[in-house]
Amino acid sequence: MSAVEVEKSEPAAHSAIAPPRYPALLARFAVGLIAAALLTSALLIVMDPYETGRLEPLPSIHWRANEAKTSRATDPAFDSAIIGNSRMMMIRPELLDERTGLKFVSLAIPGTQAREHLRVLRYVLQHHPQPRALVIGFDETWCFNPLPRSAAFEDWAYERGALNYILHLYGIGTVKKIYHLATDPVRSDQREDGFMDYEPAFHAAGADRPEIVSAKLFQPRPTVPFTSTGDFPAAEELRQILNRVPPATVVILAWEPVYIMMIPEPGSAAETALNACRAVYQRIAAARPRTGVVKWFVDRPENRDEGNFLDRVHYRHGVATAFGEDIAAAVNGVLTTNTAAVRKQ
């Protein structure tokens, strides 16, 4: 059996070779460790893929766009934001800009849920205390209790504190992000306004083939509640955040389009639970000026056309445009309706 044998070296007098000086070797080990850690930290700071600007005046590369959207959210070029996950990715900021005269940025982050949308909302308000409009994508996760945590979302990138930020930056996750930003053409094609089209990614993965789409679409409609049947913690948090949003800001709660098989079976407990949840958000919208609700998470003809979807929750361009037009109309609608009321306040 082999074993780790750490024999004491012979005294120098008995050997032509001086015995190793282990304290000196330990010092060199420490030098290597500290130097490499400092160098790595410096490189990660310079190439910071999150670009929050938190470490200014330290220099950093501008990546044009990043998946976490931390840099987009702080950009003063925009006065309005679209918040959500991949189900809001297809809403083109320029469509809303054109229809409303505002300047939108898309902060749709794939794989996130209500808990993360609220985090991004707070972050936007830190950097844009008086946004002109906030469009928040709504899906079933806004009705969950408790709110799940999305593994893909880096909470720390949105938190305050430079030291905490640097410590988190020092990770293989950051290295991978830098690598992807530098090499992945899809991500580097992401635009300054945060928009990214997911249809090419579905196509590249072969996930838009009819047989694959059909297999994903045709699953039974939910009958058992997939939402909470009681409290909605996301609603309470949203209410508190909106209390701090200036009354002049337009807020749109946009229930996203889903294929009909994602919408609960009529008369089922799932439908009752979802309706109860919607009613809570409806009341939040009603209690605040310049707040509207767009309802596409319902049984409507577009949601029954399988040609409009890539899976049960990811819609194609046609639906994206129609949904975007409805959002723009809602923004303009509340702008017109509530202007007088806001002036009075």
Add this chain to the structure above:
Amino acid sequence: MLFNSYEFLFAFLPILLVGLFLLVSFGWGRAAVWWIGLGSIVFYGLGNPRFVPLLVVSVVVNYLVGARILAQGGAGADERRAKHWLIFGIAANLAALAYFKYTNFFLDNLSELSGWQTHWPQIVLPVGISFFTFTQIAFLVDCRRGAAHRYRFWDYLLFVTFFPHLVAGPILNHKSILPQIDSRGFGRPGAQEIYTALIFFSIGLFKKTIIADSLAPQVQIVFKAIPHLDFIDAWVGALLYTFQLYYDFSGYSEMAVGLALLINVRIPMNFNSPYKSTSIVEFWRRWHISLSNFLRDYLYIPLGGNRFGTRRRYQNLLTTMVLGGLWHGAGWTFLAWGTLHGLGLALNHAWRGTGLRLPTAIAWPLTFVFVVVAWVFFRAPDLGSALSMLSTMAGLNGLPSLTAIASGQALSPALMSPIWLMWVAALALWTATAPNTQEIALAEQPRPAFAVACGALLAAAVLGLDQPTDFLYFQF
């Protein structure tokens, strides 16, 4: 708890070591043993709280059974009673292992054969049970052989639960560990031990977080897409797993050696450049050495070893390796892997018997390819998938044309990018030629440049702590 986690590296380990050095500096050697023993149980409990009682009961029962066996020795020895206690002890250990590890496999197969549509509750495998069970079986056998002494309970508890080896080995032998726990040197490493420990730990952590973990996602993609693989995809996938498993497990084992050395306990090396082997016999002297030694000493030799003729020797080899395969997991793929290695060993011994020798240029690639092929069984989800992948690797599902290879079109774009091909080539070259960790850490004249480089490796390895993953051998 994982070695490759912030919690371990920046909380558990510093607290444990500071406590240890304080106790030792006050001259409270026994308290130091209790401290590390308790710390080891906490280490296990933080990851697997529900199995702490099982671990403690296992230690207590084996300690008591060992004591009963030892009590039958000496003057007025009662061989029969000692044998009965040994049989009871081994049976109890194997029963626990069988229940947790093999019940579902047995019932699933029974259900399939009989056609019963019964759904059995899934039994969760306690992490490390295979390791602490084998460690203690060896102890009981040695009690019966007269090769063990009556140890203090806390020393024994620490020997079994010692956190560096508890969940994934190496499988320790009481004869080499318990005297170190009972010595004055326990918990008193010198500069040499600390330096050596840091070298082992740094390289081990780097192997795990930077090399093995970077290969893991691609290995998963390949083994999930076995029916869609082309010839080169399949080979690259099999090679990626070959390196992932080695760097993951040897990385863990080296971290274990380093951590133990920080407490001034020397535990055996588990690897010695296995992929440099030029025969299967040599491979098993270099791969998972502590398991090979256990299987040799407590299974192969008791079965008769090579003492009853050539045919019986081959039978014993095959039996040992089949059981060694099943030790890794309850599944037909592990059985196939063990069988393949058993046959390989028998064939290797038969070849040696002829007196012929293959030149290294042939023996090395032959051995390596055999090992890679066997790993396909080890990793594939089922026998059918393994055979499907191997038939693709054998070219039975088509070979790429030279034009496709030359133009870089031989890889499936959705499954494999050329970067993995480069990774495999780099790792193959490095693994086949570079010195291994013990050659660096235990060099008589350590090179100062290596000390600096290993410090830098640790800084790089810490990057991987933000996405910690389990070690592959935790599942065994």
